Each structure stands twice: as structure tokens, then as C-alpha cells.
Amino acid sequence: MSTAIEKTVGEIAAANPASVRVFEKHGIDYCCGGKISLSDACLGRGIEPQALLREIDQDSLPASESSADWQSAPLDRLIDHILTRHHAYLKSELPRLARLSAKVNAAHAERHSATLVPLEGIFLALKAELESHLMKEEMVLFPVIRNLELAAQAGGAAPAAHCGSVNNPIRVMEHEHDSAGQALAYMRQLTGGYTPPADGCNTFRALYYGLQELEADLHQHIHLENNILFPRAARLESAAA
Numbered sequence: 001m002s003t004a005i006e007k008t009v010g011e012i013a014a015a016n017p018a019s020v021r022v023f024e025k026h027g028i029d030y031c032c033g034g035k036i037s038l039s040d041a042c043l044g045r046g047i048e049p050q051a052l053l054r055e056i057d058q059d060s061l062p063a064s065e066s067s068a069d070w071q072s073a074p075l076d077r078l079i080d081h082i083l084t085r086h087h088a089y090l091k092s093e094l095p096r097l098a099r100l101s102a103k104v105n106a107a108h109a110e111r112h113s114a115t116l117v118p119l120e121g122i123f124l125a126l127k128a129e130l131e132s133h134l135m136k137e138e139m140v141l142f143p144v145i146r147n148l149e150l151a152a153q154a155g156g157a158a159p160a161a162h163c164g165s166v167n168n169p170i171r172v173m174e175h176e177h178d179s180a181g182q183a184l185a186y187m188r189q190l191t192g193g194y195t196p197p198a199d200g201c202n203t204f205r206a207l208y209y210g211l212q213e214l215e216a217d218l219h220q221h222i223h224l225e226n227n228i229l230f231p232r233a234a235r236l237e238s239a240a241a
């Protein structure tokens with residue numbers, strides 16, 4: 001542990017891109033001012049270096065899905081899981097990645113415009129699409145599914161929803177998932193599998209790391225909806241008909 005404390009903030013950020021979120025949270029400059037040791041960076045901020053290291057370790061744990069069996073858990077619980085795990089993640093991560101992307105573009109556009117300009121364009125379009133997508137799920141589809149389940153538990157059919165069959169909003173959401181998947185694939189292709197250039201600074205690396213995490217999280221998120229939540233909701237509706 002003491003070795004890690006003596007490493008510079010920049011070295012830690014470079015070796016472990018997940019640490020930048022913790023540094024950002026505590027206002028520690030890991031990029032231009034990253035040449036100071038972790039213990040020096042903690043001095044004067046009232047942060048205990050060992051506690052900061054533990055926080056970095058926690059943040060670096062691989063994202064693992066809860067072990068719940070979503071094929072049999074109540075849909076209400078699955079929706080809560082999607083909201084707290086995946087929607088909340090997107091709501092904090094999309095604006096953070098937009099800020100990082102703007103910062104990287106400002107610093108590196110001259111040498112890397114062929115990648116960075118289209119990358120930012122695709123990312124910002126994806127961000128706008130996802131923000132509207134989350135709202136539609138939260139305001140329309142998820143309440144309909146919760147009602148279907150409540151009605152099934154009470155032994156009756158759910159009251160007719162404004163959107164008609166649950167399959168209507170599901171089709172729209174699946175179409176938007178396909179579009180998000182295409183944007184992710186294009187971003188991966190543009191960045192050579194999120195490989196930062198040799199002259200890329202820590203912010204550049206943090207952007208690529210964040211986009212890669214976004215990809216993994218969205219894949220898991222879309223899997224839970226397309227492959228589990230939506231088919232179970234459709235079956236629930238047809239069983240009640």
C-alpha cells in the first residue's frame with residue numbers, strides 16, 4: 001500500500017483508468033497536475049490516502065451483475081434493478097463523458113481530428129437518443145409492465161394502456177436499442193477498440209476507458225430488457241388476454 005501512496009496521481013490514473021472517477025470526485029488533478037504523489041495530493045484536502053486507495057479499489061471492481069435469477073424474479077424487482085443500476089449509471093455517466101470528450105477534443109483535435117470529431121458526433125447523438133429513450137421507458141413502458149404484473153397477481157387483466165398492447169412500446173424500444181448498438185459498434189471501430197494513441201494524455205485514456213465501460217454497461221442493460229424483461233412482459237399480457 002505504501003508504494004501506491006508514493007506513486008504519482010498521474011501514474012495511478014494511467015495504470016488504472018477507473019481511478020480517475022475517484023480523483024474527479026475529490027477534485028484531484030490527475031492530468032496536467034498529476035505529477036505529485038498520491039499522499040501529497042491528499043494533503044490539505046483532508047483525505048486519508050489509504051481511504052482514497054480503498055475507494056479506488058472499490059471503483060475498479062469489475063461490473064458484475066447481481067446473481068438474482070431474472071427469469072423468475074418479479075418484474076417489478078427487475079425494473080427496479082434496471083433503474084438503479086443502469087438508468088442511474090447513464091444519467092451520471094453520459095454528461096461526464098460529454099465533458100471529457102469536449103476536453104479531449106479541445107486538447108487533441110489538431111492531431112486526432114479524424115477520430116475525435118466523428119467520435120464526439122456519434123457520442124452526442126447517442127447521448128441524446130438514450131436520454132429520450134430512458135424517459136420513454138420510465139414514463140410509458142415500465143409503468144405498463146408494472147401494471148400488467150399487478151393485475152396478474154390480482155388474477156385479472158390489466159386496464160387498457162394508452163399505448164395499446166405492451167408490444168407497441170416494446171417494438172419502439174427494441175428499435176432504439178438496435179440504433180444504440182450500431183453507435184457503440186461504430187465508436188469501437190473508430191477508436192481501434194478503444195486503443196488510445198501513444199501521445200494521448202490521461203484524459204484521453206479516461207475518455208476511451210469510460211466509453212468502453214459505457215459499451216459494456218449498455219450491452220448488459222439491453223440484454224436484460226430485450227432478452228428477459230420484454231419477452232416476460234409480452235407473455236404476461238398474452239396469458240391474461
Ligand SMILES: [Fe+2]
Nearest residue numbers: 082137221225
Ligand atoms: Fe433501459
Ligand SMILES: [Fe+2]
Nearest residue numbers: 137173177225
Ligand atoms: Fe432500453
